[in-house]
Amino acid sequence: MILPLSLLSLLGLLSLGLLASPWPYLAPGAVLGLAGLLALYRKPAWGLLAIIALVPFEGVFKDSELTGAKLIGASLAVIVLLQLAVGQLSGERLRSNQWRLLLPLLALYGLSLWLSDDSGVSLGHLRMMAVGFVLFAITLLVGRELNLTLLCQAISVSVAITCALAVFSARFQELGRARGLLDDANVFAMLIAVAVPLALWALLNSRRWLLRLLWLTCLGLLLVGMTKTESRSGLVVLLISLGIAVVHYRAWFKRIRPRHLGFVMLGLALLLPAVAMVMPAKYVERIESLVLLKSGASGNKDDSLGRRTSYLVVGSRLIRDNPMLGAGPGTFPLHYATTGYANRFAPNAKASNLYRQAHNTYLELFSELGIPAGLLFCAMIALALHNLWQARGLWLAQGDQGRADLLTHLSMSMLAIGLFLMFLSAPNHKYLWIMLALSSVLRLQAEQAMTRWRTRAPSQEAAPWSS
Template sequence: MSASFGQTSLVLLTALLFSVTAFVSGYVDPTVPLLLFGLPAGLIALLICLRYPDHTLLLLVALIPLDFFAQLPNAGPTLSLFKLLFPIVATAYVIQLASGKLTLLPLSTEEKFLALFVVFAIIMVPFSVNVLGSLGTIRRLVSVALLYFFITRYAELWPRFKLRLELAVILPSVLSVILGLFGSSTGSNMFSSFTDDSLTRITGATTQSPNDYALILFLPAFLSAARVIQPSQPLVRLFWLACTAILLGGIVMTFSRSAFLALAVGMAAPVLLLWRHITPFHVIGLVASLVFLPFVLPAEYVERLASLGNLFGDGQRATELSLLRRANYIDVGMRIFEKYPLLGSGPGTFAWLHAKPEFQSLPFLYGVERMPHNLYLQVLTENGLVGTVLFLTALAMILAKCARPVLRPAPLVEVAFYAAVLAALISTLAMGLFVHVLLNKSFWLVLAFARISARDYRSPETG
């Protein structure tokens, strides 16, 4: 009897045993069968996840833009499919390491700095100004860091995993945007509690804010655009072109000014690096797009973009609430940094200190906890100079390694994937100026793709 046949038999016999038990117990207590009926399915799912952890990991990635469907009924935010499946992936990885099916790959230099940053944050928890708040933050930080670790390791060990990972990023994101557009077409967002009196901002099939949702779409949009460039059948390229248009449209329909600026920066950088591939046709297309873009964008979106001029305005124009809040975050952050410059106030403590009169200059915000809406301000205040140096060093090294393949003299089809990842990375880092993305799964997913692209690239000098 083969091992696979034995495993299959065990699964089927166990499922049959629970089903018979459920049927018999129904004569004793009618409420029992429904509960026990779910046990066989749950057990089978558990065994499948343990047997195929790479597929389970792809499912977790696919659920990032579809996190509304990862929520469990009546469980609230305390339990979701992410939290149920992630320990299974971790357990399966450890089992495969112990059995010799996987090898523990060494950390790269930038990964060592990221690991040191996470370890430093863990060490600082007992010295935090709010230990309980820091514990929750550390749990999430370790989770997203492990997500990065598992993705990069499976991608390096199994070459086919990279292709599946790309599809798991692009296709669910397209579905998420489509669902979000249908949901928002009714004038309300069926997936999220976010509301806006003046416009309906889509967040796809997620429970996240529009800014966070736009961040999710950066990577799939650029990856999809890279697939358009690849040589393939016309219908296939048309499909990826449609996916790219849907994803970019989803970013637009979030009505996020921050996302617009970050996307512009992310698109500009690879174009400048790929100047040798720029033709007059590309220039004409770019100019035409810039000319006609204001006419196809929603009027509300153009008005929101025009409000960016308030940053440099005076009088009443400069009093827009969102801009005042961001200025206040910086003020609070500088006060925190002055008191805790070297080691920081502790992970996840910015919002708690934001409510304290000692750090808050606006009396009407006393007792109001808010996050800084800035990745770098969050790291600086909560992790101090030590944590900031570790974090920024890792990001700088990742960015440099990610740009290296794009700079080489090669056909556009060969560097398209690398350029897409670089554009997503730059857009994400630029978005960090406006959103606290440290604990976002999408942020660490982009870092994972940057690591994969750097690993995948082999320079002519090294072979």
């Protein structure tokens, strides 16, 4: 504890100096900062949990240079580096099967940055991506102490709160679409799609009826919030997640007896009209417009679908022009602005509306970084899902159904992120990089537990694995 004591002395002197300065009102802030740093030093996983919980609220201070998430993230990074330097954290914790994909991806990113069509834009993109890379390393280092129950609860509650704000206040909507505290309704829909499986897990694993009521309320807010976003991609991803949940818990449906069918019919009779009342008519029209995809960009009456088709056309052209290293990180909007599509789909004459992202992370990375880097990024998503599913199988083999269920729901959230990246340009999203690293941590923990279990019960070593 030598390092914390020295830190305590330093900040104590700072507080005394502030009291003697022309700004004595800053001294309590130094004391609070000291308490926060000491708490982070003792429990770095709390800092990571706080960053995760603050993601839905990032839009509150979007124009501020200093936010709570940035302050916690910077402090956590410094503390983790100090603990590595003094040996409190082992470098062995950085072990992950994702590095074999991430390191070549970083090398290709550097080459693409060097040969970029616009180095200034690419450097800005690098600063943005650096947040994800740092969170990846921090999660590997402190993810073992992360309480997964609190993780699920923090994401569910924080996203549900923003859903409540968006549903009941027009201030958190844009053109009638709920966006929460963020700038984009589709990004908000992705947070909801990530939170729904976790809220469902919390509901199914609560023992007290008050807690069940809390998680049922959160789940209801999340589902209503999804309809208010009017996100077609969000609906598709949500239905896929719920389908996986039905398959996973299919054994529960065997408990339904003929005498229960009346209650099932009553529930459907109440639920379907409620869904019809909550579902905005405009959302229904947006869903119906999906059939217009076959008409392409030129014949499409839906401007949103037309824009997305035009992104595919421009992105394909960039990939053909430079398939190995792409046009440079972050340069897709620059190339899109020079096409006729930019003027066609710009809502007004502002120059900023001409520079549009691809709204497809995979297309953006393939066109900006090249095909090899794009394939590596896709492989990282697939490997994260494989890690979570392998960890689930290991816990099932040990007879731990509870942890296996949790891994199933985390897999659903990771799948939601991977699917949503086809509709969003979010290669630096915090949830993405945290989940990429956490998947490795959870698989390693399951493998270590499996080794201990086999040592304690050698007679069960040949027991069949469930999947």
